Amino acid sequence: MSGQTLQVLRRAFPILLGAVLFAMGIYALLHLLRDVDSGAILAQIKSTPWTALWGAIGGTFVAYVALAFYDVYALRYIGKSLSGGIVALGGFLGYAFGNTIGVSVVSGGAVRYRIYSAYGLNAFEVAAISGYIGLALGTGLTLVGLAALAVHPHAVIGYLPYGPMTVRVVAGGLFAVSVALIVWMSFADRRLTVMGYQLRMPPPRDLGGQVIVVLLDIASASFALWILLPAGKPDFATFVAIYSTAMMVGVLSHVPGGVGVFETVVIGTLPADVPVGDAAAALLLFRLIYYLVPFAIGFLIVALNEARVAGGWVGRLLSRLPAPMQPALSTLHGLVPSLTGLVAFGYGIYLLAITMIPSVRTDAMAEGDLISTLLREGGTLASAVAGVTLLIIAHGLARRVSSAYWLAIVTLLGGAAGALLDGGNWPSALVLSLGVLALLPLHKSFDRHGPLTQGVFGPRWFLMMTAVVCATAAFAYYVNRTVPYTTDLWVEFAPDSDTPRALRSGLAASAMLLFFCLFLALRPTQQRSGSAPDPMARAAAILQQTQDPAGWLALTGDKKLLFSEQNDAFLMYAVYRGRWVAFGDPIGNPERFASLGAQFIDQAARANARPVLYGVSQAHLPIWTDLGFGMNRIGDEAIVNLKGRGTTPPTDLTFEVLHPPHNHVFTELKEVSDAWLHGASGQDKKFSVGLFAPEYLSNFEIAVLRRAGQIVAFANLLPANNGQTQGVDLLRYRPEEGAEIIGTLLSHSMAYAAETGAQYFSLGIAPLAGLSDKTVGRTWNQFGRLIYRHGGAFDSFEALRTFKQWFDPEWHPRYVALPPNVSPLVIMSDMASLVSGLPRRQRLRQSKTS
Structure with missing residues (x-):
């Protein structure tokens, strides 16, 4: 298998x-x-x-x-x-x-x-x-x-x-x-x-x-x-x-x-x-x-x-x-779509259930009254159809589709009218009307346009529908089990014919749901990715204007690229365990970021996946919160201001910056990389770290340290912000040199960046301060060396952060953006597996022994 x-x-x-x-x-x-x-x-x-x-x-x-x-x-x-x-x-x-x-x-x-x-x-x-x-x-x-x-x-x-x-x-x-x-x-x-x-x-x-x-x-x-x-x-x-x-x-x-x-x-x-x-x-x-x-x-x-x-x-x-409560209340807005979808789903089950319950005939509905019979038949069928409609559009409500919201309002009103026609069931009509009143203030949360069926209804949804149908059928059997079954029940029409009405309503509801499921199963498969032809060349052109050095990781080839409709911005992401995990902020024209985020959500929905954004900055948080994501701070990016920094202290090591191409030194660089990997994880990381490969490294300058002419440490330099910012990606050294050589290499790289006109230098993300002192920190320390760049050279979260603090950086928060009802525990564990490229059990075993 x-x-x-x-x-x-x-x-x-x-x-x-x-x-x-x-x-x-x-x-x-x-x-x-x-x-x-x-x-x-x-x-x-x-x-x-x-x-x-x-x-x-x-x-x-x-x-x-x-x-x-x-x-x-x-x-x-x-x-x-x-x-x-x-x-x-x-x-x-x-x-x-x-x-x-x-x-x-x-x-x-x-x-x-x-x-x-x-x-x-x-x-x-x-x-x-x-x-x-x-x-x-x-x-x-x-x-x-x-x-x-x-x-x-x-x-x-x-x-x-x-x-x-x-x-x-x-x-x-x-x-x-x-x-x-x-x-x-x-x-x-x-x-x-x-x-x-x-x-x-x-x-x-x-x-x-x-x-x-x-x-x-x-x-x-x-x-x-x-x-x-x-x-x-x-x-x-x-x-x-x-x-x-x-x-x-x-x-x-x-x-x-x-x-x-x-x-x-x-x-x-x-x-x-x-x-x-x-x-x-x-x-x-x-x-x-x-x-x-x-x-x-x-x-x-x-x-x-x-x-x-x-x-x-x-x-x-x-x-x-009270003013201290206002921030808490402001966070509730992001819960509205999912909760509304859940409420609509519950109302759908309720409407299906009441079609199976025998109604109490009012005095106005006399035997043989054709109008009364038609009203009750129509009311029961309306309740069943409204119930199935709510089950279907609950998915659209969770995705903030405006048409799903207004259809839910109309459907609830129709269900209330059907309840009144079905024997004057005013308690049910009142319950449904209260649902309409509760939904009315929520209209601003449903601002996305598109078809109600946009997005794939996955196995979980189909299983839920099957469970609802089976439970409704079981409930109908229990309520009407004392009535002997004959084929005449299907064509019996009378004000007190509750079981025939329930059978016809159940058939109508099941047929409607079946036709919808067939429509979903038989419609053509849509393109999952928005990547244009030759995406790497297109991304490289946009990267010339990137504000974040980590944007260059789009060229590693282990992530997919989603471009804006104008092809002047893109977002990189990986597919892992039913989730689309985007890395960092979108890159390119900031005016496209909001529409690109909405496009990312839609594309993930079509692929039956949950969208997640990892490592996004504070600059664009309003975009993600408006799209319904919950923001969770996972660490801080260390940005060093190069203005006024002193000269690098002399050592017996020689610093040099190599310009591409690097064919003449690639063999020597590989020896250093292999030695570092042998003493660390044993294999390259993925997703949030660059790839040691000629086609990737040929895009960058490489800073090296030599001892007696031999390369003992190197790092590829990532430019950003038109040369105003630089960063490092792969940072590797011969283990016998000791981890102290990292500081020497970074100090020389910062001095070089300042000489070439850069004002800031990014050291990457460090985990949250103080986390290791808490019980939760003990659990996450086993993931630290996998998730955070250069974490493998340090014993703990705090050691990595303390090392970066030695350069006196400014700390800029970074976040993971999650849709509602997604556990940060699960996402961060998945991130460790995604970055390490290892199955969960092997990754846990390795993190305990490293």
Whole structure:
């Protein structure tokens, strides 16, 4: 099996596993509900006491307050602090969106880094916060579940082939060992290495506070469900064990919100005298209160913030918010497209679901009333078509297409009208109308023009559509299973013919979705790259005007080039693991950068890839934020001002600058390069570092140091800004000379640059200051020598930065620009593999031994 096939399988495995678990959860849930009438569930929901509803709302409120304290302790863990309002906003939105979307560490982390990065936190630190939260939550659920099982083992006896005493002893033993290990690591400040990553516990005081937060979180959330359950439910302490187990299984399944999986575990572990239908009603209410209500509040916060930016009376009202909160609120704009697409997708599922639910016929709809029958038929079909339409255009909304936005508004209004026609379903019409009101302030976020189907709908989208269709079909079967099937159902028209209407609506929706999928599959393949003929020659001409020395890396040949329509600017990028990773800012005419960025996003979408920009400068940040990227600072470029620098101290080495061509010295340069590679990584880096090849080096002057006539070190010089700026790319030396020779070579190169009229000299990017002193720095040190140029000659991040600081440079921040819901942890790990040119396992193994 080829390496490419294995890579595809590794990428597809989590998606397929989630789909299988989702299908198993839905199947198990339908099996548990096989004897329950859907009408009884709705009746039980309507009869739920208000005291239970308010109790569930109160439990949810306390649980989300406790969840925000996870962020507080995560910030303390990495040595950072933010104001309470900022942490409350970031924590609440992170959990409100992450809990509903699923894979909360990733989706919740994407929300957090947008907010927290506005206050100076970088991508590494926000990723560490997300990792801490995921680990703390998972550990807390596991330990609380073990403790509860040790006290109340009967909660899972029906699911395990062991007796109560065995379950009690095993659960209690695992709990005691785990707690002892955690306490020992905290008090002794010891670290545990797992799969190459070092884990350490918080100090004892913070560990105690985290324990209280975990207990409060789990107790409050489980109470929100327990209070909704009917008579016969277990005591609260026993139910905590059930809830913790169900939550852990749901989280591990990676199914959004654990839908189907969580419910199956809870219903299956409840006592036999609890009616299954009543338990299902309680679980449905819990979903609405604990997941959808916070998500709706979070989306309302985003919508109100957009209205605040737009002005008007809402803007005047919200302008009174504290000034320290304004930077956090300004970051929410970039979340709008993805959240709107998610909301549209959810409304689409909702509309498909209500077409399957039997309607309550109003008194005005008498038997045999043809007009009533036509109205209900039309309303049901309109709801089904509107649901499929929203599923399809959700992709366009996430891509900020303006036509998708206005079509979503029209579709929601049409769905509301269809709900009113379908038996006067005014609650659904109200829900859909509220969605329209929430979307209205967001119109400025959808400013891109193009066809709704522009961009490829990839395997993940097709799998999601399949899951929706299967789940809808299963729901329709469950709701209408008591009606004997005959072919006459398809042509039966009457006001109370709910099952025939559901069948016809399901057929119409499935046919519409099938035709759309066939259209996508059969349309002609479009060109993925905008590169013109002879791209290297065209790029070399544009590079004469580059402002960044690193722009010359476009000539290495390991990156693709995307040119502007006017062919006076281009952007270089590499394709890696389903992502298009651009390197640095666009090069050429700055007036083309915004359109070139939009073109890059569209081209990546057509290739079913996610666009990422690595190493972009501060000069063009507004372009990327306007295009919906989140900016994360990854390091600083060291720029040395050559004005007034002293002369280079004398040494026994001879400095010389060689002008191209370099055929006469290439053999000697290769000897130096091979010796350096043998003592470093063993092979050339890629992407962000130049290539040791005659065709590449022939474009540049090469600075060399000789000892007794023999070349012992060299670096190719990169010109920029019409000669006003210079930089270095490949910097190699014979290992026996020692790393100190780097400083000598750079000092001579700077003196030469100043003599030839340059004013600035770029030493490349150095990692963020102070990172190695934090726990997160220990994780990323293994990538440092791979990601950062010349990192292989230094022991750590700080050593590389300290070396560059010796030249007294000005530090200019550099960023990685990520689309929403993309984890900086994953991107930076991928960057290390992309630069090193090694598979992930081999790269990790090498970084540990180097």
